[in-house]
Amino acid sequence: MEQRLATSLIMTLNEKKFIESALLSEIRVDGRRPFDYRTLTITFGSEDGSSEVQLGQTQVIGFVTAQLVQPYRDRPNEGSFSIYTEFSPMADPSFETGRPTDFAIELGRIIDRGLRESRAVDTESLCVISGKLVWSIRIDLHIIDNGGNLVDAANIAALAALSTFRRPECTFGGEDGQQLIIHPPDVRDPLPLIIHHLPVAVTFGFIGKENTMVIDPTHYEEAVMGGSMTATLNTNGDVCAIQKAGGEGVPHSVIMQCLRIASVKAADITNKIKNSVESYNTERSLRKVKRHNPSTVVVEFGQQGCGDVAKHHMERLNLGSDESSVISLGDDVEIGRKIIESYKMEKRNITAKGSGGGPATWDPYSRGVDGNALRASLASRATPLEIHKEEPKREKQNETLSSQQSLVHEVTKIELQTKLPKTLKDAVKPRHKRRNKLMPN
Secondary structure, three states: OOHHHHOOOOOHHHHHHHHHHHHHHOOOOOOOOOOOOOOOEEEEEOOOOOEEEOOOEEEEEEEEEEEEEEOOOOOOOEEEEEEEEOOOOOOOOOOOOOOOOOOHHHHHHHHHHHOOOOOOEHHHHHEEEEEEEEEEEEEEEEEOOOOHHHHHHHHHHHHHHHHHHHHHOOEEOOOOOEEEEEOOOOOOEEEEEEEEOOOEEEEEEEEEOEEEEEOOOHHHHHHHHOOOEEEOOOOOOOOOEEEEEOOOOOOOOHHHHHHHHHHHHHHHHHHHHHHHHHHHHHHHHHHOOOOOOOOOOOOOOOOOOOOOHHHHHHHHHHHHHHHOOOOHHHHHHHHHHHHHHHHHHHHHHHHHHHHOOOOOOOOOOOOOOOOOHHHHHHHHHHOOOHHHHHHHHHEEEEEEEEHHHHHHHHHHHHHHHHHHHOOOOOOOOHHHHHHHHOOOO
16 A cells, blocks of 8 residues: 555656546556556576566565474474565665565565465475474565566565475484484485465456456556455465455455456466476476586507507696686597597508518417408418429419418417417427427528
């Protein structure tokens, strides 16, 4: 009432008549129809339990906190919650700091009645120790800008903040198992509140002698209207609370019409709140996921030729981790390509050295020997000697066949040796085998 009186002193008589005459034509000052709602925007802060609601030019911030207190004697197994409102002169010149006004008290009672009487929040789940400790939920509502219909905006801010709030988890431990332990969010995930339904407040205003009904009145329409009614309903159509303010009487038929309209608007607002909370929970879960660097290169440092490139890449990775720098994916791909090319070149060099009669790099203890590849490599080394080039073709063919048979015999013997279990004696060749070793002429 004080707010409407302060605003009515600012408005002129012509402005009031213009608003009343426009409503007779079902046109409002901001271009809406009598039963149209303003644009609703719901955002959330970085912390759980904080919300910001903007309804047209009205802006309200809600913040929810919890603490352990002693329960009431008549309800030892139930927690409690309370609502506090803060009106700043920055939102409206009629607001004063310090002592709360009658409108601030009325606003808190309307929201509290809709939540408490309908039992929207499960207070029994807030009990920690029966008769000793329960959770007390506190809802702080800060009015940032007053563009009209503060009740609906504050109610939506309180519901959104309660939907995203999470309290710490409590367990019993210690030597005797009776010590209460409150786990921080880093140790255990906090627990959300159990909310059965969302009671949404919808405010109607009655303007003029004809009691023209409008929904979601603005700041200027509140200065002209003779009375208002706030109906709190949920999506099931259950009436949680009704608040009638002002001296103008309202017939029974008008009240029933308001309840039917409020039921439709409450369902739409509930869907917006649930969608906003769902998107916030999705972003919250994504923030908790630990992301790894996808540009990871695995290098085998035992190979020669690629050690320098790999060492340079590892130095870059270490330097980037120390300076919190981000290495681009294109650089990692280029470095990986260089490592693969150097590895291929080194492999070719090793193959060329092995085919030229150098020392063999085959390990007799390796079990992954391919018999076909070994036969092909040994057969390539068995070339006819230049001394017998002038002999007949038959002698050459006989020597080739005998050399191939001896090679096959050696390969078969080597395969049998690889299949048998090896001992330390097998690593040292006997002396008679060293003496009888065939040397190339």
